[in-house]
Amino acid sequence: MVGVSELHEMYEEMVTARHYEERLQEEYLDGKQPAFDISAGPIPGELHLAAGHEASGAGVCQHLRDDDTVTAPHRPHHIAIAKGVDLKRMTAEIFGRETGLSKGKGGHMHLFDPDVNFACSGIIAEGCPPAIGAGLAAKKRNTDSVAVAFLGEGAIDQGAFLESLNMAAVHDLPVVFVVEDNDWAISMPKERVTDVENGAQRAGGFDLPGARVDVDDAVSIYDAAKEAVGRARDGNGPTLLEVQVHRRMGHFMGDPESYRPDEDKAAAEQRDSIERLAEDLRAHGVEDTTIQESRERAHERVEEAIEWAKDQPEPDPADAHDDVFSNPPSGVTESDPSAEVTGGDD
Amino acid sequence: MVGVSELHEMYEEMVTARHYEERLQEEYLDGKQPAFDISAGPIPGELHLAAGHEASGAGVCQHLRDDDTVTAPHRPHHIAIAKGVDLKRMTAEIFGRETGLSKGKGGHMHLFDPDVNFACSGIIAEGCPPAIGAGLAAKKRNTDSVAVAFLGEGAIDQGAFLESLNMAAVHDLPVVFVVEDNDWAISMPKERVTDVENGAQRAGGFDLPGARVDVDDAVSIYDAAKEAVGRARDGNGPTLLEVQVHRRMGHFMGDPESYRPDEDKAAAEQRDSIERLAEDLRAHGVEDTTIQESRERAHERVEEAIEWAKDQPEPDPADAHDDVFSNPPSGVTESDPSAEVTGGDD
């Protein structure tokens, strides 16, 4: 059974993640109103926010150590926060600044923090194979680290995921696949793209255990993840875990969501896993003031990160030419900013 | 229950297919002995023979019409024969002759006969998506044709197959997936690459029916395929069917099979579906002389096809430049044999 201090940790992570998304939404829309222009405002590019997914990141990552690997999809912030990714440098990355995790080269879909073994990919389900690779490395090195691949329910129809289930199973890899079911893949409801209501059912075809958490509840997810991560850590192979979450905002910022029934959106907003967890905390005898303090700490942390990020310098245009390779070939003038580059802005 | 005339048809098809492979083996090795040189002899390229797979082609295709589509993998001859592909032009294709099905451009892994809607691909599992496309076309056009994708048991780990299962299921397409389990994917035994003993188990993860025929027996395959094809034809959606077959020859000609235990090979040779079917015929009161006549007809047909094929002219080198497009752009000189082509032999 989960103890109160862990509940508390999860709560604070979830509040952090929620507030983070709300604040990013504000920042992102700043300059994009009244007319939404994706190129305007302080945050460039697409932005997929994870408000309503927090229980998944917190409930699963609660069981993970820094040496465990996580791969996240295009909607990664809540997972990154729960995994302990450096919040300031992550925020600077999202704002496209020089001191960002990727020096501004990656952006919000490509967050990499090797210190806590966190990586992303914006291609659906393609984080799964690298996760099994991390699991394979752990197994080969005889460590007890595990790897967790997060994906959306829309990703369970993609070959990369399905092949990975099989390879993880046949090699008994210490891997957990976590499917975040928010009912939608952009505008496509789950029932339009698969006949299976419970995504964990995919596991049966490859003989690995599958489980689904039907409620958007951090404690239930924590419990299911405990079993799955424990199984991996103990050398007993992979698990497929599907968890119900909710998409409280659009698929990406600017999504009109005109395809989405109002009731669906309203329902998503009602089933709030953060409120639910606050109740659990109260049931465990945690005082409202303590909960409030948590909230404040979380908010402060977010504000600090955003403030810090916005203060960071923009990258030098010439930096674009670096980092194609870790070991740049000496003869390649194209990635040498001092060389004449006709395609550039020098 | 299968009637004796159908048994008889299947038998003759299977004998044709077996004799065909034996004769191709001879022809192929001619010029490649004593030293095996893949470029020598009358048949160029790789050659994957299907001796031991006959029951699958015959048992399944017995239920198919010309307007039904079949896609076959790299080991296609027995299926092509059962589907009614023109044997002479197919043989000419394998010998690389101008009058071959593909004018010598395709070869034995790329047999196309639009008259009976037969196609191949040499890429593992990649015949599945086109098969669901044929099923989709049938559904859209409101015909009762069906599509069948054949693949090997080694292909059930490939994304193309797994995605196709899902898409066929969610769109209720008239498609049957037939997995020919011959225990080996080149040198890799099934248990090395998946934890699932019964490939049909994959179906469960996508909510389509799955079935497996455990014995290499034409009648059992016929019965299982009858149900599956019937389901598709009646508009009741796809089925995954796995059938046990045996690889009596190497993976391809020239395969030393040193990875393969002698017993395994010997066992494969013992469980002969053709002999089994001959017994069934006898049990149905068919005379040995009638059976013998069937065999002779089959052998004659094969000999005729091979003789015809070997008499056919080789393609003109310049033909290589045609057929990239059905509607060749007028400006493209590269595919115009009369134009100057530096990469050619003119």
Add this chain to the structure above:
Amino acid sequence: MAQQEESEQQATERSLTMSRAMVEAIAHEMRENDEVFYMGEDVADYGGIFDSTDGLLDEFGHDRIMDVPISETAYIGAAVGAAQAGMRPIAELMFVDFFGVGMDQIYNQMAKNTYMSGGSVSVPMVLTAAVGGTYNDAAQHSQTLYGTFAHLPGMKVVVPSTAYDAKGLMHNAIRDDDPVVYLFHKRLMGIGWMPAPDGPKTGVPKDDYTIPFGSADVKREGEDVTVVTLGLHVHRALDAAESLADEDIDAEIIDLRTLVPLDTDTVRESVAKTGRLVVVDEDYRSFGVTGEIVASVAEDGLADLEAVERVAVPDVPIPYARPMEDEVIPDTDDIADAVRSAHRT
């Protein structure tokens, strides 16, 4: 009477965005031919993330404007199968950057089946995909990949730069008996949330018409330097030409419109006149479009050539942050500089 004439005039000379023009062609073909249908992710209720199918669901319903699972291999391959059965599917790859999840169907089946069957099979399908950067979507969502598709035989490759061309090329693409890869640049579509430059919105006749593949369009005649380009960069090159005109440099701007087939004749004729060649694209610089254009001129018109410049994305993935993305995607100044440099030589 006058009023009617005016409305007829309007009817044939309405200005449309590129996305409206593309959709109009698709709708027309779908009305005329029951065998045409569209498959992709979010193409039905959403109308295509980049408006490529906007409004089509209402007229044609979910059976012909089909949302599909996120299974590019399965549904692009299904298009191949349906096309071989004689239908005329259009399959959309949401971003061209995702080609790697379905490339075997695109290349080993769609592009090769006609040849491998000795012509007995045709694959009359269109693969549409959004291409291009300029809005900071980073390395996995900002590429054009023009060169990758053009290099591999068996696909016709179309890159419209205006609404007029988008419509005529789409009509041709759907009617063509071969697989056509139709790459539309997001920045040109005229999407509400991604303002287009002025050029792509053009007059578009209401009726259907085709633009043949393999005919480059001389967008601007000029005597001094030939600029060969396509897609978004047609407009950037035209802008560069305007500013160069002030310096008495007269640039000829050629929009290739299709890469396969490639209209090398128009390019060579132009270089025969100007002697100076600048090639501009939004793909990676090496082993791609710019190299091919230069080489094809060098092979047959070496004597004409006095100067050569290439302007393209240096060989780095597309970075996210604005200053770096701006650095790698060629802009008007980069083009003008290259033309000046060629002119000086």
Add this chain to the structure above:
Amino acid sequence: MAQQEESEQQATERSLTMSRAMVEAIAHEMRENDEVFYMGEDVADYGGIFDSTDGLLDEFGHDRIMDVPISETAYIGAAVGAAQAGMRPIAELMFVDFFGVGMDQIYNQMAKNTYMSGGSVSVPMVLTAAVGGTYNDAAQHSQTLYGTFAHLPGMKVVVPSTAYDAKGLMHNAIRDDDPVVYLFHKRLMGIGWMPAPDGPKTGVPKDDYTIPFGSADVKREGEDVTVVTLGLHVHRALDAAESLADEDIDAEIIDLRTLVPLDTDTVRESVAKTGRLVVVDEDYRSFGVTGEIVASVAEDGLADLEAVERVAVPDVPIPYARPMEDEVIPDTDDIADAVRSAHRT
């Protein structure tokens, strides 16, 4: 004593096939570094369909010479993940023609993760693949696809043409901190059932050594015409040079050895001397390697250039039947003709 010297001589100057040389490098690295392992289909008990892992299972066992499911996306991606965790995996794609089933892992992950992480992540892995035709394996099993990999940034691309190079380049590939695509030509490997020409079997030192990437090798010096090539066609070009010598045409033959990085300096220097450039490869002609080499010389050395020829596979899939495959894959005569033609100009 004399005997010992001889055996030392033998030891350093044994002649090896390309496959033995490649395997020797892999075995050495595996002995030295526990983090190196090999994954692929039929690489264990079979020893690699093209002998790329022949004998390794015996020494290293199934844990380090791993047969994997026919799931290229999964296992190539697993190599990416293991590499990012600090291991040094080698993943084999049995035929390069199958790239389409795993291209997203190859390109959107393996090749881009270093850049997208701003250099905080490295992906020290090798992707090996067999390339090439000449044995009638048709359109899905005969390509080199050199240009496709070289065009897309983030991968180093290696194409050995001799046993000596194969070993030194493999050592370098495994030790390199970046993803390396190592393309070995089937016809050069010295496989029992696919006889190699004479050239690729060379003396190979027993000890380990590296050949740096980006250094082309002048295989034959010549004054009249520069022939730039790689892989199998190095040997065909050398044969052509021999016969041309009889006609008093002195060809310089340059083996690029790596496409990324590309040693343009060596090419330009040679053209500065000869003034005539012939580029030969076994990839498709358009939008590929031949175009890039020509363009890179035209850009910086236009004044030197008096003649340009390209010899490559015309833009058609590889046909099956012998006369047609022979037609499209450049042979010694095609090369000699092109050199003659360049020399005449």
